[in-house]
Amino acid sequence: MTESKKHRIWILTLFPEYFTPLLSSSGVIARALADPSNGLDLEFRLVQIREWAGNRYGSVDDSPYGGGPGMIMRADVLQRALMEGVVTAGGYQDRSQLQVIYLSPRGKQWNGALAKEKLQSVSCSRDFWPDPSRDFPRDMVLICGRYEGVDERFIKKYVDEEISIGDYILSGGEIAAMAVLDSMLRYLPGVLGNAESAIKESFEDSLLEAPQYTRPRIFEEEEVPATLISGHHKEIAEYQLNASVGLTKQLRPDLYQRYYQQQNKAEIKTSPKTSPKISPRIYLGLVHGPVKNKLGEEVTTSVTNLDVHDIARSCRTYGVSAFFIITPVWAQQQLLERMLGYWKSDSANLYNPDRHDALSLVRLSNSVEEVLRQIDHHNDHQKVKVAVTSATTSGSMAAKMRTDQQLLQELATDGSSMLLLFGTGYGLAPSLFQSADYCLTPIYGAAEDNYNHLSVRSAVAIYFERLFGAAQSGVFLPK
Numbered sequence: 001m002t003e004s005k006k007h008r009i010w011i012l013t014l015f016p017e018y019f020t021p022l023l024s025s026s027g028v029i030a031r032a033l034a035d036p037s038n039g040l041d042l043e044f045r046l047v048q049i050r051e052w053a054g055n056r057y058g059s060v061d062d063s064p065y066g067g068g069p070g071m072i073m074r075a076d077v078l079q080r081a082l083m084e085g086v087v088t089a090g091g092y093q094d095r096s097q098l099q100v101i102y103l104s105p106r107g108k109q110w111n112g113a114l115a116k117e118k119l120q121s122v123s124c125s126r127d128f129w130p131d132p133s134r135d136f137p138r139d140m141v142l143i144c145g146r147y148e149g150v151d152e153r154f155i156k157k158y159v160d161e162e163i164s165i166g167d168y169i170l171s172g173g174e175i176a177a178m179a180v181l182d183s184m185l186r187y188l189p190g191v192l193g194n195a196e197s198a199i200k201e202s203f204e205d206s207l208l209e210a211p212q213y214t215r216p217r218i219f220e221e222e223e224v225p226a227t228l229i230s231g232h233h234k235e236i237a238e239y240q241l242n243a244s245v246g247l248t249k250q251l252r253p254d255l256y257q258r259y260y261q262q263q264n265k266a267e268i269k270t271s272p273k274t275s276p277k278i279s280p281r282i283y284l285g286l287v288h289g290p291v292k293n294k295l296g297e298e299v300t301t302s303v304t305n306l307d308v309h310d311i312a313r314s315c316r317t318y319g320v321s322a323f324f325i326i327t328p329v330w331a332q333q334q335l336l337e338r339m340l341g342y343w344k345s346d347s348a349n350l351y352n353p354d355r356h357d358a359l360s361l362v363r364l365s366n367s368v369e370e371v372l373r374q375i376d377h378h379n380d381h382q383k384v385k386v387a388v389t390s391a392t393t394s395g396s397m398a399a400k401m402r403t404d405q406q407l408l409q410e411l412a413t414d415g416s417s418m419l420l421l422f423g424t425g426y427g428l429a430p431s432l433f434q435s436a437d438y439c440l441t442p443i444y445g446a447a448e449d450n451y452n453h454l455s456v457r458s459a460v461a462i463y464f465e466r467l468f469g470a471a472q473s474g475v476f477l478p479k
C-alpha cells in the first residue's frame, strides 16, 4: 500500500444499509473523521457480498452438507468478495496486508481492552498511540455472517481472527460489527467530546463507573450526594472511586476480583514484603504421629483445625519458611487438603488475604523423614538440623540440650537450616528425641504449684518469641 492511502476498515455484508446511521455524516464517528483538526486518517468501505455471488440469482448460500436446519454462506462467494472486492479493488499486494475478522458467536470475547488493542493495530492516525514495537498497521476487514453461518473452509483459509460480542446468537454479524466499531472508534481523538470521558468509563481499571447525577439537584425528594456539589476536587475523586469500587463489588464480583488482584499486585510491587529477619532458615513440623498418649504409648492424634490456623499465623509472623503437618493417616491428610484447598484459593485470598498468606505456608507430610526430603529438595541440599521441643527434661537428652541463643549461634556457625519439631498429644515419641540433633530447653512457666500445660499452639508462639522475637535481636532494646 502506498503512503498516500488512508487506513481503511472494510465491512463485508449482505446488508450495507445497516451501517448508515453509524457511519453517515451525522454520526459522531463520521464527524470526527471529517474534522481535519483530529488528524485522523481512516475511511470505511462497505462491500455487498451478493455482488460476488457469481450466479445470476445472486445466491450466496446453500444447504448444509449432512443436513440440518438453515443455510450456510458459501466459501467461494466469500473468497471472491474478499480477494476481489477488497484485495484487488483496494490495491493491496496480498491478503497479508489485511487483518480479516469474522464476527462469530464462537470467537474471542470482545471487551474494552481488545477494542483499544485493535484500534492500535489499525492505527487510524499517524501519531495515534504510536508503538514502534508493533508490526506495520494492517487495514481491517469485518465479515458479517448471516443464516446459519459460514462454510468452515473459508474461516480456516481466510479468517485471521473470530470475535464474539457475547454468549447469545444474533441473526447476523452486522449488529456485532457495529458494536465492535462503535466501542473501538470512540477512543479516537475527537469522537468523544471530552477525552477524559473514556478514561472514567466503566471497565477502565476493572471498575464500573460511579453513579452519575445531573440537574435537578433534588429529584422526588432525593438529593445529589453532598460531596459532588462541594467543589473539592480531591474529595470528589475519592468519593467517586469509593462509589465505583462499592458498586463493582456489589454488581460485578468477577470484575471486582480482577480489580482487587491488580491493586494487590501493584501493592506488592511498590512495597515488597520483607524477607524473614531470621537466619538460619527455619521450618516447623507439627507431629501427629508418632506421639505419646497419656500412658506413654505411641499413637497418632487427630489434626486440629485451630492449631493449623494459629500455628500458620505464628509461622508467618516470625518468618518461618514452611509449616509441615505430619500425620501418616491418609483420611486426616484428605481432610486437611480440603481445608487448605479453600484457604490457598484466589477467593480466600480475596476474602481474607492475611489468612490465605499464612495458610499458604502449610505442607502435608507422612513422617519427619519425608519432611527432611521435602526440605532438601527445595533447599539446594542445604544441611538441616532437627531440634525437638519438650515440656520436660530428661538426663538422656542432656548432651543435646540447648538454650535458644546457643542453638541459633551453633546453626549460624554451621550454616544449617533448622526443622523445629513440636508434638501433639502428650509429646513427641522417644524415637524422635533419639534421632534429633538438638533439644530446646522447655518453657518453664511461672505458676507457684508448677502447673505447666500449654497448648501446642501457645508453646509454638512462646518458642518463636524466645528464639526470633524483636527483643532477642536487640531491635527494640532501649539504648
Ligand SMILES: C[S@@+](CC[C@H](N)C(=O)[O-])C[C@H]1O[C@@H](n2cnc3c(N)ncnc32)[C@H](O)[C@@H]1O
Binding pocket: 102, 103, 104, 105, 106, 143, 144, 145, 146, 147, 148, 149, 150, 163, 164, 165, 166, 167, 168, 169, 170, 171, 172, 173, 174, 176
Ligand atoms: C444466526 S447466526 C449463526 C449462529 C450459528 N449457527 C451458531 O450456532 O453458532 C448468524 C451470524 O450472526 C453473527 N453472530 C451471531 N451471534 C453473534 C455473536 N454473539 N457475536 C458475533 N457475531 C454473531 C455471525 O456472523 C453469524 O454467522
